[in-house]
Every structure is written in C-alpha cells, then in structure tokens.
Amino acid sequence: MRISRRSLLVTGAGGMLAGCDAAVRSPTVQSVLARGDDAHRFLQRSVLDRTSLAREFRADQMSPRFRVNGTANPGTPDYAAHVASRFADWRLTIDGLVARPLSLSLADLRSMPQRAQITRHDCVEGWSAIGKWQGPHLARLLDLAGLTPAARFIVFHCADAIGGAPYYESIDLIDAWHPQTILAWAMNDAPLTVGHGAPVRLRVERQLGYKHAKYVMRIEAVASLAGIGGGGGGLWEDRSGYEWYAGI
Structure with missing residues (x-):
C-alpha cells in the first residue's frame, strides 16, 4: 500500500x-x-522553494531513447484529422477567468518568444529520461489572455481519454508563472511526435511526469478545482489518489 x-x-x-x-x-x-x-x-x-529551477543538462547528456508515457495516440477521428493535416487547422483555446479569450494556431505559438531547456522527466512508474523541450512560456499566454483576479488554477483539457474519461490536469499560479513552465511544441529539436503529445504539451519541470499534460487542446483559468472532473485536480488524482502537487 x-x-x-x-x-x-x-x-x-x-x-x-x-x-x-x-x-x-x-x-x-x-x-x-x-x-x-x-x-x-x-x-x-x-x-518548499517552488520558485527554484529544476536542473538543466547539456546536449551530450540527453537520453538516447525517451519513452512514451501514458497515451500513445488519442485515437479519435478529430485527432486523426489534425494529424493528417499536420495540425494546420488545430487551435488552442484559452478561456475561463480571462479578460481576452484566445484561439491560437500552432504557427502562433511558434512565432512567440521561445524557451528551450534540457531537463529530466521523472515518471511515477520509476523511470526517467533527459530531453530537450521548446515552446513559449505559459505565463506569456496567460498574460495575453489577461487573468482576472479570481483565477487561482490553470486547467489543461486534452485530446486523449483514459477509460472513456477526458484527460485533464491542473497547476496553480505559482507553477504557471515559473520560468521553466512552457507549452512545448518541440522535443529534441523536432516537432513533437504523436506519442509524445503533438501538437503541444505542458512542461512543468518541478513535478512528476503525469502532470505534464499531453495533447493540450484548451487551457482554462478557474477559481476552484471543485467543479473540474472529480475535483482532485487531474484525472489520475481523481482515479488513483495521486498527489495533486507532485513535486520533485
């Protein structure tokens, strides 16, 4: 136990x-x-000092193989259509407690100022791997949307599902504004593969791998997690009692 x-x-x-x-x-x-x-x-x-940086590594320390964790492919018709079009019509929605709801294309995300970081992914199953991630700061996207004073948590709604339940995860504003929290569209200097969460996934480097939501479709700012899923803050938190804050 x-x-x-x-x-x-x-x-x-x-x-x-x-x-x-x-x-x-x-x-x-x-x-x-x-x-x-x-x-x-x-x-x-x-x-805990949650503002400190996760360790970053050199390029020659990157793992030769980076395992696929969780869902390998959402497998829905909508997602398959996005893959076939190379995500040309895909849009990321940012809404909830924001002043300016956004609908962003993959090209929009790629055109923003980028952060690249080589970090270690630690899975709750006991394995780890070092990879390079690139994408805009989540904080920049939230600034563009304009969080309202009532917003306390950021929820990531994803294209995949586990046992018929849509996948979701959440973080608070401390992690949302952390300088290493990015919405990554590239891994190891190439666009994300389907197995690794294309077209974008969350990277929240101070937490375990299940918090790094893949296949992100919508980002929602909320005042409370009580009305999201089962109220635990994420699918695995609701289903298996995983910690909401999975700090490492």
Whole structure:
C-alpha cells in the first residue's frame, strides 16, 4: 500500500475510512479529505522553494531513447484529422477567468518568444529520461489572455481519454508563472511526435511526469478545482489518489 504525503495529513478518521468506497464518497468524508488536501497544499507552499529551477543538462547528456508515457495516440477521428493535416487547422483555446479569450494556431505559438531547456522527466512508474523541450512560456499566454483576479488554477483539457474519461490536469499560479513552465511544441529539436503529445504539451519541470499534460487542446483559468472532473485536480488524482502537487 502506498502511503502518500497527503495521507499523513488526513485525520485518523479519514484514514480508517480509506478502505471503504461507499464511505469515502459520502459528503462528510469528502469534506474531511478536502481539509487534509488543503493542509497538504499549505504545507508544501510553506516548506518548499517552488520558485527554484529544476536542473538543466547539456546536449551530450540527453537520453538516447525517451519513452512514451501514458497515451500513445488519442485515437479519435478529430485527432486523426489534425494529424493528417499536420495540425494546420488545430487551435488552442484559452478561456475561463480571462479578460481576452484566445484561439491560437500552432504557427502562433511558434512565432512567440521561445524557451528551450534540457531537463529530466521523472515518471511515477520509476523511470526517467533527459530531453530537450521548446515552446513559449505559459505565463506569456496567460498574460495575453489577461487573468482576472479570481483565477487561482490553470486547467489543461486534452485530446486523449483514459477509460472513456477526458484527460485533464491542473497547476496553480505559482507553477504557471515559473520560468521553466512552457507549452512545448518541440522535443529534441523536432516537432513533437504523436506519442509524445503533438501538437503541444505542458512542461512543468518541478513535478512528476503525469502532470505534464499531453495533447493540450484548451487551457482554462478557474477559481476552484471543485467543479473540474472529480475535483482532485487531474484525472489520475481523481482515479488513483495521486498527489495533486507532485513535486520533485
């Protein structure tokens, strides 16, 4: 049984109920777990320097093979059409709590100021690889859209699905404005392949691989994660109890 940092912050009553699905779904227990999760996030923000940079590597340190993690191909008709057209008609939507909703093409993203970084991808499954990523800062896109004061989280809606549930992930504004958080369209000096998340994927370098959402179609600014998916902040957080903040 995996004992997470989150579970250590939940009260003893919440821990005893963890083995009972019906009990865990009750409003009372959900409230307890939510308070534990809030405490967990507060502790992380208090003791971790989340503004520090992830280590960057030299070109000669890049891995000869970079495994495909998660979905290898969304496999939907819409996505297949985008692949066939080389994403000529693809658009990234940025909306939610913003003053200026955006619809950006892949060419728009490529024309913006770029950041390139060689970093290590650490997967929750236990493997890692070093690769080069390039794309605009997420912060620049959010500045163009103009976040409203109520915005607290950034949600990434993706083209793939797991078990019929659309994939989504989220980060807070601390990570959204981190200088190494980019929306990458290139990997190892070439456009992203389908397996690695074409046409764009999130790179949030201080967190584990499942937070690096692939096949991003829409970026939504929200005040709360409660109404997104199951409220845990991401598909794996909702389904498997993964940590919302997967810091490394």
